Amino acid sequence: MQLDQSNKATSEPSEVVSRYLEAIYYMWFEKEPLRSARLADWLGVSRPTVAVGLRRMARDGLVRMNGRKEIELTPKGMRSAESIVRRMERAGGEATVTSTPGGGTEVELSVPRSVP
Numbered sequence: 001m002q003l004d005q006s007n008k009a010t011s012e013p014s015e016v017v018s019r020y021l022e023a024i025y026y027m028w029f030e031k032e033p034l035r036s037a038r039l040a041d042w043l044g045v046s047r048p049t050v051a052v053g054l055r056r057m058a059r060d061g062l063v064r065m066n067g068r069k070e071i072e073l074t075p076k077g078m079r080s081a082e083s084i085v086r087r088m089e090r091a092g093g094e095a096t097v098t099s100t101p102g103g104g105t106e107v108e109l110s111v112p113r114s115v116p
Helices: 015-029 036-043 047-059 075-090
Strands: 063-065 071-073 094-100 104-110
Touching (some): 015 036, 015 071
Protein backbone atom coordinates (compact mmCIF):
# COMPACT_ATOMS: atom_id res chain seq x y z
CA MET A 1 0.00 0.00 0.00
CA GLN A 2 1.27 3.47 -0.77
CA LEU A 3 0.40 6.97 0.39
CA ASP A 4 -0.86 9.59 -2.00
CA GLN A 5 -0.12 13.30 -1.64
CA SER A 6 -2.77 13.69 1.05
CA ASN A 7 -1.14 10.86 3.07
CA LYS A 8 -4.20 8.65 2.65
CA ALA A 9 -3.62 4.97 1.95
CA THR A 10 -4.38 4.00 -1.65
CA SER A 11 -4.76 0.50 -3.05
CA GLU A 12 -3.94 1.44 -6.65
CA PRO A 13 -0.38 0.75 -7.74
CA SER A 14 1.71 3.73 -8.80
CA GLU A 15 2.27 4.44 -12.48
CA VAL A 16 5.75 2.87 -12.32
CA VAL A 17 4.51 -0.26 -10.53
CA SER A 18 1.66 -0.49 -13.06
CA ARG A 19 4.20 -0.46 -15.91
CA TYR A 20 6.22 -3.19 -14.21
CA LEU A 21 3.13 -5.32 -13.54
CA GLU A 22 1.93 -4.91 -17.10
CA ALA A 23 5.33 -5.83 -18.55
CA ILE A 24 5.69 -8.86 -16.26
CA TYR A 25 2.17 -9.96 -17.20
CA TYR A 26 2.88 -9.74 -20.94
CA MET A 27 6.25 -11.45 -20.52
CA TRP A 28 4.50 -14.26 -18.64
CA PHE A 29 1.76 -14.44 -21.29
CA GLU A 30 4.38 -14.67 -24.06
CA LYS A 31 6.33 -17.27 -22.03
CA GLU A 32 9.40 -15.02 -21.94
CA PRO A 33 12.04 -15.69 -19.27
CA LEU A 34 11.01 -13.62 -16.26
CA ARG A 35 14.38 -12.38 -15.08
CA SER A 36 15.15 -8.88 -13.88
CA ALA A 37 17.67 -8.24 -16.69
CA ARG A 38 15.02 -9.18 -19.27
CA LEU A 39 12.47 -6.94 -17.55
CA ALA A 40 14.96 -4.05 -17.70
CA ASP A 41 15.28 -4.62 -21.46
CA TRP A 42 11.48 -4.67 -21.86
CA LEU A 43 11.05 -1.45 -19.93
CA GLY A 44 14.09 0.31 -21.34
CA VAL A 45 15.52 1.04 -17.89
CA SER A 46 18.70 0.03 -16.08
CA ARG A 47 19.05 -3.22 -14.18
CA PRO A 48 19.63 -1.45 -10.85
CA THR A 49 16.39 0.50 -11.39
CA VAL A 50 14.50 -2.75 -11.92
CA ALA A 51 16.13 -4.29 -8.84
CA VAL A 52 14.88 -1.41 -6.67
CA GLY A 53 11.39 -1.62 -8.17
CA LEU A 54 11.18 -5.39 -7.68
CA ARG A 55 12.27 -5.07 -4.05
CA ARG A 56 9.45 -2.60 -3.43
CA MET A 57 6.97 -4.81 -5.26
CA ALA A 58 8.09 -7.84 -3.23
CA ARG A 59 7.69 -5.81 -0.04
CA ASP A 60 4.14 -4.95 -1.14
CA GLY A 61 3.34 -8.60 -1.89
CA LEU A 62 3.05 -8.24 -5.68
CA VAL A 63 6.01 -10.37 -6.81
CA ARG A 64 8.45 -12.95 -5.48
CA MET A 65 11.63 -14.51 -6.81
CA ASN A 66 11.65 -18.28 -7.26
CA GLY A 67 14.62 -20.60 -6.74
CA ARG A 68 15.79 -19.98 -10.33
CA LYS A 69 15.89 -16.20 -9.71
CA GLU A 70 12.85 -15.71 -11.93
CA ILE A 71 10.14 -13.17 -11.17
CA GLU A 72 6.74 -14.57 -10.23
CA LEU A 73 3.57 -12.60 -9.76
CA THR A 74 1.88 -13.42 -6.48
CA PRO A 75 -1.90 -13.92 -6.59
CA LYS A 76 -2.24 -10.27 -5.50
CA GLY A 77 0.20 -9.19 -8.24
CA MET A 78 -1.64 -11.22 -10.89
CA ARG A 79 -4.98 -9.65 -9.89
CA SER A 80 -3.44 -6.18 -10.12
CA ALA A 81 -1.79 -6.90 -13.49
CA GLU A 82 -4.99 -8.35 -14.95
CA SER A 83 -6.92 -5.32 -13.69
CA ILE A 84 -4.48 -2.95 -15.41
CA VAL A 85 -4.74 -4.86 -18.69
CA ARG A 86 -8.58 -4.94 -18.51
CA ARG A 87 -8.74 -1.19 -17.85
CA MET A 88 -6.52 -0.52 -20.84
CA GLU A 89 -8.73 -2.71 -23.03
CA ARG A 90 -11.92 -1.00 -21.74
CA ALA A 91 -10.39 2.35 -22.69
CA GLY A 92 -10.08 1.05 -26.24
CA GLY A 93 -6.38 0.38 -25.95
CA GLU A 94 -4.53 -2.60 -27.21
CA ALA A 95 -1.19 -4.29 -26.83
CA THR A 96 0.84 -5.82 -29.61
CA VAL A 97 3.64 -8.17 -28.61
CA THR A 98 6.31 -9.14 -31.14
CA SER A 99 8.94 -11.65 -30.09
CA THR A 100 11.71 -13.17 -32.20
CA PRO A 101 14.32 -15.66 -30.99
CA GLY A 102 17.58 -13.81 -30.47
CA GLY A 103 15.92 -10.58 -31.56
CA GLY A 104 14.17 -9.65 -28.35
CA THR A 105 10.60 -8.70 -27.64
CA GLU A 106 8.75 -5.51 -28.39
CA VAL A 107 5.51 -4.47 -26.71
CA GLU A 108 3.54 -1.64 -28.22
CA LEU A 109 0.73 -0.22 -26.11
CA SER A 110 -1.79 2.18 -27.57
CA VAL A 111 -4.69 3.92 -25.90
CA PRO A 112 -6.74 6.57 -27.66
CA ARG A 113 -6.60 10.03 -26.11
CA SER A 114 -9.84 11.54 -24.98
CA VAL A 115 -10.59 14.95 -26.40
CA PRO A 116 -11.73 17.52 -23.80
